[in-house]
Amino acid sequence: MDLKQIKQIIDLMKRSELTEFAVEEEGFKLKIRRGANGVPIVSSGRGSNSPFPTLAEAGTSNGSASPVSTASPLTTNAPAAAPAEEAGITYIKSPMVGTFYRSPSPESKVFVENGSKVAENTVVCIIEAMKIMNEIQAETKGVVVEALVENGQPVEYGQRLFKLKQG
């Protein structure tokens, strides 16, 4: 979820009679409530402005870094800990650190869209690392369910890029 989408949700709430909106994604929680004077109050699960907040921040809803505050301090906050795996679903993960691009160039079409069929050697995206554009292949057969990273966003090693339905 990015700033543009959050703004769209706020607009939607302003224009409607909605008093509360909540959404939860992997590693991210957002709740918007209509405040006393009608202005929406936004509380999000991202404490810092950086694309890579520490693991302790990513899981807490108030964004403050308090790493060793509970009995089992760090076990629940790792973003790598996945929610229950759905049947037949797999993920394309980043093999490197860099910037994620969905198309070969700013003017071209995206490599894959929701619903695109992929084979093992289908190029699904580019990750730019140190000025080199690396083509990333699907390495599995399947159908793209959705892209999990925004175009132009930085990604880390092991980060989930696409959700695929296998087969």
Add this chain to the structure above:
Amino acid sequence: MRISGFFVYMIQKILIANRGEIALRIVRACRELGIKTLAVYSEADVQSLHVQLADEAICIGGPKSSDSYLRSDRIISAAEIADVDAIHPGYGFLSENAKFAEQCESCNIKFIGPKSKSIKMMGDKSVAKDTVRKAGVPIVPGSDGPVESETEAVKVARKVGYPVIIKAVAGGGGRGMRIAHNDVSFAKEYHVARNEAEKAFGNGAVYIERYIERPRHIEFQILADSHGKVLHLGERDCSVQRRHQKLIEESPSPFLTPDLRKKMGKAAVRAAESAEYENAGTIEFLVDAKGNFFFIEMNTRIQVEHPVTEEVTGIDLIKQQIRVANGEKLDFDQGDIKFEKHAIECRINAEDPARNFAPSPGTIGLYYAPGGHGVRVDSHVYSGYTIPPYYDSMIGKLICYGSNRKTALERSYRALSEYLIRGIKTTIPLHKAIMSDPTFIEGKATTAYMEDFLGRTPTDLFS
């Protein structure tokens, strides 16, 4: 840009290209300086303390070092996407990799350490010895590189003076070495050494050095800025080693006289100057029973045992490293440095002394670190932490200090007695036993100490 006093801070965010206790140490220094931190980590270090405490964190690979902490491409990539100003390489990993330092230089990221050319110069042992020798620093007498024939080898041995050690050019870590005490035994040892080297390393070339019997390993801490000032912060005696791995370090050395300390300090500074050194580094010497000292190598990085010097002098070495990298001048001179305490560091390893120091990774059940006056613990572990099996076994450092050596010894013993690490085996009992051992208490330990101690001490007294 952040402005403090008259100085404009260029370094605002630092990437820590390391893990474990040193990564935590760097995070702490950055926090105190108001500098943002980016931790890069492997999948095995997700639960690591410094990863939680840093401002940002980026995963750079799988558990193996070769797939993460040694991947300079991923580290530089992370530095670029997170827009860092500098990289602190810690110790080990890429800290003495001249190519990595060069890559940082060409990507306009400040490498917190010396220039890449100093790393290159001091990284080659022959070049290093040659460079410091020209600056009037004593080196271990020996052949100029490998010897071509037995005749030449004998000539060198006689010139250098017995006893001599015959070392494999391709060897290391204590392997491929034979000692000869006279002409008669030399011929035999020379051929045995060559054969062993050929078998073990595929390269039979050997070189000759004077063998220094029962030396003390005494190193000097260097701090230099980028404006030409080179200082030494005193010595550390690191003679207590097992298989060339340091176990205990202390300062001041119980062996050095004030005169010898002065001589060696000056030599250390000359050695660093000959390498055009900047930032923190260490000059290593071997010292024989008569007080003759010989340069063996320079470590162009911050070292594990740096806290010993910090507690003796009161100077924060990591902060000084960052300041030097920031282009600042060192704001003190040699005469300003005071050596006010005696400090002893014990390296706590997750190893089982009863099983020949076999690594003991696993989950720590209960962790309770000692405290009180004169006790410092540098450790990244905590109750419930699982030690990954992919990296070295050091889990913490206990540094105890006081106004004299007796106090530091007693304090070390007291602190070790309070130190609880349940669920894994550690070397805490070993350190307690050494602190109670007369030879160590009398300050008589040389590099031969550990082998002697382990040989005469029943295992159940130190495990």
